Amino acid sequence: MSATALVGIDWGTSAARAYRLDAGGQVLERRDLPIGIRHVRDGRFDAALAKLIAGWDVRVPRIASGMIGSRQGWVEAPYVECPASLTALGDRLARAPHDELAIVPGVVTHDAAGIADVMRGEETQLLGSVGRNERVLAVLPGTHSKWARVEHGRVVDFTTFMTGELYGVLIAHSMLGRLAGHEPGRFMRDAFSRGVARGLAGGELLHDMFGARTLALTAGLRSEEVADWLSGLLIGREVGAARAWAQRAGIDASHVRVIGADALADRYELALSDAGIVAARGVADAAAHGLWRVALHAGIVTAAVEA
Amino acid sequence: MSATALVGIDWGTSAARAYRLDAGGQVLERRDLPIGIRHVRDGRFDAALAKLIAGWDVRVPRIASGMIGSRQGWVEAPYVECPASLTALGDRLARAPHDELAIVPGVVTHDAAGIADVMRGEETQLLGSVGRNERVLAVLPGTHSKWARVEHGRVVDFTTFMTGELYGVLIAHSMLGRLAGHEPGRFMRDAFSRGVARGLAGGELLHDMFGARTLALTAGLRSEEVADWLSGLLIGREVGAARAWAQRAGIDASHVRVIGADALADRYELALSDAGIVAARGVADAAAHGLWRVALHAGIVTAAVEA
Numbered sequence: 241m242s243a244t245a246l247v248g249i250d251w252g253t254s255a256a257r258a259y260r261l262d263a264g265g266q267v268l269e270r271r272d273l274p275i276g277i278r279h280v281r282d283g284r285f286d287a288a289l290a291k292l293i294a295g296w297d298v299r300v301p302r303i304a305s306g307m308i309g310s311r312q313g314w315v316e317a318p319y320v321e322c323p324a325s326l327t328a329l330g331d332r333l334a335r336a337p338h339d340e341l342a343i344v345p346g347v348v349t350h351d352a353a354g355i356a357d358v359m360r361g362e363e364t365q366l367l368g369s370v371g372r373n374e375r376v377l378a379v380l381p382g383t384h385s386k387w388a389r390v391e392h393g394r395v396v397d398f399t400t401f402m403t404g405e406l407y408g409v410l411i412a413h414s415m416l417g418r419l420a421g422h423e424p425g426r427f428m429r430d431a432f433s434r435g436v437a438r439g440l441a442g443g444e445l446l447h448d449m450f451g452a453r454t455l456a457l458t459a460g461l462r463s464e465e466v467a468d469w470l471s472g473l474l475i476g477r478e479v480g481a482a483r484a485w486a487q488r489a490g491i492d493a494s495h496v497r498v499i500g501a502d503a504l505a506d507r508y509e510l511a512l513s514d515a516g517i518v519a520a521r522g523v524a525d526a527a528a529h530g531l532w533r534v535a536l537h538a539g540i541v542t543a544a545v546e547a
Numbered sequence: 548m549s550a551t552a553l554v555g556i557d558w559g560t561s562a563a564r565a566y567r568l569d570a571g572g573q574v575l576e577r578r579d580l581p582i583g584i585r586h587v588r589d590g591r592f593d594a595a596l597a598k599l600i601a602g603w604d605v606r607v608p609r610i611a612s613g614m615i616g617s618r619q620g621w622v623e624a625p626y627v628e629c630p631a632s633l634t635a636l637g638d639r640l641a642r643a644p645h646d647e648l649a650i651v652p653g654v655v656t657h658d659a660a661g662i663a664d665v666m667r668g669e670e671t672q673l674l675g676s677v678g679r680n681e682r683v684l685a686v687l688p689g690t691h692s693k694w695a696r697v698e699h700g701r702v703v704d705f706t707t708f709m710t711g712e713l714y715g716v717l718i719a720h721s722m723l724g725r726l727a728g729h730e731p732g733r734f735m736r737d738a739f740s741r742g743v744a745r746g747l748a749g750g751e752l753l754h755d756m757f758g759a760r761t762l763a764l765t766a767g768l769r770s771e772e773v774a775d776w777l778s779g780l781l782i783g784r785e786v787g788a789a790r791a792w793a794q795r796a797g798i799d800a801s802h803v804r805v806i807g808a809d810a811l812a813d814r815y816e817l818a819l820s821d822a823g824i825v826a827a828r829g830v831a832d833a834a835a836h837g838l839w840r841v842a843l844h845a846g847i848v849t850a851a852v853e854a
């Protein structure tokens with residue numbers, strides 16, 4: 241076993257992923273457990289952590305990001321206001337009680353109407369994925385997708401879309417899900433792209449989603465296509481709205497970095513392509529890189545040359 | 548018992564309402580039963596109908612509208628293309644097998660993208676609610692709200708919004724419902740209007756709905772206000788989008804007729820008022836009036852003077 245310099249944990253609502261990093265910030269080992277904060281009973285985060293990193297060197301520093309720092313987590317970490325730099329995040333780490341675990345703050349911004357928007361965990365992935373000399377428009381697809389402007393090691397601004405959660409509840413519980421049937425099948429590329437086109441057209445979503453029903457009724461959409469058409473509709477809307485959001489800030493939205501490694505990220509790449517946007521994939525283990533960088537800025541670890 | 552001239556039935560997915568009408572088209576009696584087509588087993592619509600109108604004169608003509616004419620109903624009635632007149636509806640009645648029940652066709656239109664939109668039952672309420680010399684922009688609030696232009700006894704065009712269904716699945720199954728808690732409380736007028744204002748502003752719904760979470764997090768919205776804020780957001784969006792839809796057709800959208808008599812219709816009146824639109828309530832028993840008028844045009848009943 242190579243010498244561990246830092247244990248980093250991406251600890252979310254449904255799962256936790258732990259990384260063992262060496263003195264150069266490279267990932268030596270990773271572990272996943274379904275012990276997200278929702279699954280931890282009676283506040284026994286200490287026991288959950290012990291299970292997650294069992295057998296690892298207990299003397300090295302530990303740092304976590306994500307919902308572990310929320311009100312429902314181990315200890316509530318503050319929100320750092322945008323633009324949020326690595327230095328600001330490192331300066332405002334919270335500490336789990338009776339444990340040497342540092343917890344990265346969340347980030348808060350306000351939209352045009354003055355309503356707050358928040359992230360916990362994504363800031364770490366963003367700052368792990370984007371180099372200190374880059375200016376990037378990035379998306380983290382998910383239950384609550386985040387689009388962010390990351391510039392020179394700072395999260396300048398971001399906006400959240402409930403795309404994944406809305407898709408999930410509509411398929412599981414609405415008329416649209418009944419139309420789609422309940423057997424996930426192979427990906428229907430054509431139906432997805434037709435949905436994306438509809439979403440990019442920027443109509444009224446409350447109306448457009450009803451289109452799945454009428455298309456199914458008029459034989460414009462087969463039952464097995466309904467789910468992917470709806471997925472495309474929602475992702476297409478998100479892409480269109482996020483592009484407009486970036487452009488309102490004077491940002492070039494012709495290139496987007498997709499941070500994620502799953503089938504959902506693949507869908508986003510397709511939708512971006514349909515929208516004429518060039519997509520690039522972020523590095524793997526973005527959270528590990530981000531945790532390493534925050535730890536460096538906080539003085540928890542030191543490195544001759546930052547990765 | 549006054550002499551019955553027509554039995555009219557508004558037969559939807561979850562409930563059926565039967566009307567006994569006299570020779571002047573006036574409602575003598577009404578009955579509600581929870582025997583919507585979803586609750587009728589093994590296609591026994593004849594038994595359901597017998598139960599619904601038990602004791603009424605079996606010799607008078609019967610006419611029904613709504614989902615009873617859908618593929619899942621008793622017999623599939625056609626869709627009449629917009630603009631759909633009383634005459635066109637009367638000319639294309641379907642007939643239930645082995646029963647003298649006439650079934651009013653649905654209506655179909657196509658939106659700007661060429662995607663079909665459909666209604667079954669609402670066309671009858673609309674034509675029952677709007678006089679033959681009127682030009683009206685009308686809304687039928689509901690699971691799938693319909694906005695329609697009704698002019699001179701014709702449904703000229705309409706558009707559907709999945710507002711009610713989306714609200715229902717979000718409150719029952721999403722994070723927003725968990726924030727709201729599960730005890731329906733008294734109506735939170737202020738939170739509703741704040742939601743309406745947000746909806747009328749016409750941002751991206753996938754983003755705006757996440758605002759309920761951040762407002763709750765930052766103490767901008769109390770738990771008991773979340774549901775009404777979300778209701779306002781969705782209805783506000785619908786009102787804004789429907790107004791734009793009417794204006795694109797060159798229609799005056801400063802006055803809207805609200806067809807409905809429940810608490811949901813009250814909410815629409817408030818949202819319309821917040822949008823600076825004058826709301827008027829439609830007549831009660833719009834379906835009964837519409838069924839009477841279709842029956843007259845079809846020659847099923849005759850009247851010296853049409854109501």
